[in-house]
Amino acid sequence: MLNPYTSPIERIWYYALRILCTLVLLFLVLPVLVIVPLSFNSGSFLVYPLQGFSLQWYQDFFNSAEWMRALKNSMIVAPAATLLAMGFGTLAAIGLTRGNFPGKALVMALVISPMVVPVVIVGVASYLFFAPLGLGNSYTSLILVHAVLGVPFVIITVSATLQGFNHNLVRAAASLGASPLTAFRRVTLPLIAPGVISGALFAFATSFDEVVVTLFLAGPEQATLPRQMFSGIRENLSPTIAAAATLLIGFSVVLLLVLEWLRGRSEKLRTAQ
Incomplete structure (x- = not known):
């Protein structure tokens, strides 16, 4: 005021x-809000004005074998990639936060480089690496590369949480006879859990929405939801794409709400320390 x-x-x-x-x-x-009403349009074209209200395109989405296969693939790839990113990202963040060693800044730059390197370069490089191994069109290559794209988000969120972490708590646990693994599981992990989960949600969203890398590494049987939407735009522009996009928007909103809740919880834990 x-x-x-x-x-x-x-x-x-x-x-x-x-x-x-x-x-x-x-x-x-506005671009996001424009697509939502079109998913409820009774007309067969993605144009305004709307011809009427209908859930036809959502029905087509859930009754389509192709869309359901794409959704299933996304629900296979994204959780698997998230688990890998969460594990490796958390360990990397702990090592980079606690340790002081020559070249630390370079290592940090390398592990977060997937965030700044153009995704098309990552896709081409991944294809050239996995294709000779016979993994060009496989879930394995798709999950591994999606995990690589998600690791930087976990590292950043966990590192930020560790900045306010009281390491005297770990020393106190060790003085009481706790092993390093027990101290990590009973002391460190519960306190950094909001950062870990926040990073995991970012990694999940990144994998779930990724299309460029998927175009290089996935065959028809591994096509995810974003790739199916991309193919639909190129081949047959149907309002079913608007329905799929609206579902993704709703999913993203839920993730944002969860992240905001975790941020508040992390602030409370940091204040309590």
Whole structure:
């Protein structure tokens, strides 16, 4: 709120920034909101105005063998990749946070590089690596590469949680006779769990939405939901794609709500320490 002593210039900047933030928010949200009503359109084309309300395209989605296979593949690949990313990312974050060794900054840059390297380069490199091994069209290659893409998110969230971690708690557990594994399982892990779960959710969302790498590594039998949507756009632009997109939007909103809840829980745990 503006106080009575605010100058005219400050008032102009205040309202200008609010208008700019509103425009940016609309720019980000409107494309998402546009697709949702189209998924309930009774017409056969993705155009406005809507011809009527119908759940036909959701029915087509759940009755289609191709869409259900794609959804099943996504529910196989994403959880498996998330578990791998969560395990390796948590261990890497603990090692990088606790240890001081030559080249630490370089190692950190390497492990988070999948976030900044263009995904198409990752896809090409992964194909060239796995194809000679006979894993070009397999769940194995798809899960491994999706896990690599998710590891940086786990490292970042767990590292942020460890910044406020009280290591005296681990020393106290060791002084009471706890082994390193027991101290990690009973002391460290419960306190960093919000960061681990947050990173896992980011990794899951990354894997679930990934399409570029999947185009290089997945055959027709391994096609995930985003790839099926991409194929549908190229071959037959049906409102069923809008229904699938709306389901993904709803899923993403749920993830964001869970992440916000975990963030609040992490803040409470950090304050309690």
